[in-house]
Amino acid sequence: EGCSAILFRSADKIEEALEVLQPTSDYMLKYGIVDSVIKEPSLTSSDYKNKVLTNIEKAILTASDELEKTDVNYLRENLIKKIQECGGVETSEHTYQAIAKKIRSWLPHYSFGKAPTPEVSHMQLALYGAEPHFCNDEKDPEGKIVRAGCRKHFAKEEFQKNYFACPYCEKPNPIGGHEYLDILLDVDSFHELHSDLSVEDIDNRFNFYDYGDARRKSSGRSESKDSLIAGYGDMYGLPVAVAVSEFRFMGGSMGAVFGEKMKLIVDFAISEGLPLVVVTASGGARMQEGTIALYQMAKTISSIIRLKDAGLPFISVLGHPTTGGALASYAVQGDFIISERKATVAFAGDRVVKLTSGGRGVDPGTMTAEFFSKKGGIHLVTERNQLKAAISGILRLTPWFRANAQSHKEQQ
Incomplete structure (x- = not known):
């Protein structure tokens, strides 16, 4: 019912929701998530x-007998291999798929125009030089405040210079992956x-519900082909591997491509001996x-474990918003976890909680970075414009930095 309410805006489309979710043991066996299915009478x-x-x-006795005959290290490595392959790319691309992909790359990308903004007074234009922005409260359809603002207004330039966070109370707006990279x-x-x-590119044996229309709509909002942007760069001269959520692509949601790119950026970080910085939104x-x-x-958790086994730092940044499976997996595995001030950090956003709980909802105060920090789940809460300084400072305190600094001295 929850999936039906979220995807189809109705709690009655149960069959369609089950087709999307693929929740049965048969699918789990097909995708290698479980090794066998116990027969039900x-x-x-x-x-x-x-x-x-x-x-x-x-079934337990059979599994126990097999365990006695099998090397535990082999089982562990095989499990990691299965996890890493789930949702992975095809090893060889079929001719038709290769041609189709090439044709798609030639097609123009169309952007959706912005909705017209309401008129503003000449007085406001005279004061702010442009249409002003307001740090308003965010409310649900019933008018209840779910995310408070300071209600001040400011010029568009101030807002942009502060990386799309209120220059007075630092309440952040969602931004795209490329904006995070600029920060x-x-x-x-x-x-x-x-x-x-x-x-x-994902292997054909992983069958998805056809949601091409939703992907195409997201492509009009983002330059990226999926919800994770990965690569490498410098942070005050420090080389780092980096992965950032692209919130403009389907709300930064985590799918097969997201997981595969996280695996690949960890592979790169390990091969180059670099720390990994991940921003989740x-x-x-x-x-x-x-x-x-x-x-x-x-x-994603399996990938981060490999990074840690290689002795490399992992800095996790919880952007606005960080919810659901992302929060419950790799995002909380950081050696150091930082969050944006006043970011939404929660099991689910307010709309989803109310859709799946008969409209009851939860206290908005429990869905914030500050709440999680008080409970010990976040090491540092800071303003968006201070993220770069905070991360680079933390990296300079790690054994990785000291080892690299010593190696650099020896080379000189």
Whole structure:
């Protein structure tokens, strides 16, 4: 019902929602998420309970026998391999797909025009030089405040100079991945990796609900082909690998391409011996990709574990908003976790919570970076315009920096 309410704006389209989510054990077996499925007896069986327990017992005994004969390290490596492959790209591209992808790359990208803004008074234009911005309260359809603003107004230039956060109370607006890169990295230092990777590259055995219209609509808002931008650059001269959510592409939601690009940027960071900085601004797992999207939680965590095993720092930045499967996976694995001041950090956004809870909702105060910081889930809450200084300062305190500084001295 929750998926139906979110995707189809109705709680009645249960069959369509199940087709999207692919929640059954058959799909999990197909995608390699589980190793086997325990046979279930007929629901009409008079001895149903005992038969279920017997089947579970047999499955456990069989698995135990196999464990005794198998090297545990092999099992661990095989599990990691399966996780890393889930939602991965095809090893060889079929001719038709290659041609179709090339044709798509030749097609022009169309942008949707901005909605006309309401008229403003000549007095406001005289005071601010342009249409003013307002730091207003955000309210639900019933008029309840879900995110408070300071209600001050300011010029557009002030807003832009402060990286689209209120210059008075620092309440941030959602921004795209390229804006985050401008905030974090030195000018002209960013080099993008795997920019062409898209859902068309994902192995055909992972069957998704057809949501091409939603993807095309997002393409009109963003230059990126999916919701994660990955690459490398410099931060006050420090070389870093970086991955940032592209909130303009389907709300930064985490799907197969997102998980694959996270895996690839970790591979790059390990090969180059670089720390990884990840900025999350995401609504969570992409519901349109069902079970595969949910499993990217395991895939991203597995990738971060490999980075840590290599002894490289991982700085996680919780942007506005950070919710759902992104918050519940890689985003909270940081060696140091930073959040933007007044960012929404929550299990789900207010609209989704109310859609799936009969309109009850939760206290807005529990959905903030400041709340999570008080509970010990975030190490530092800072203004958006201070993120670069905070991250580079933290990196200079790590063993990675000291080791690299010493290596640089020895080379001199």
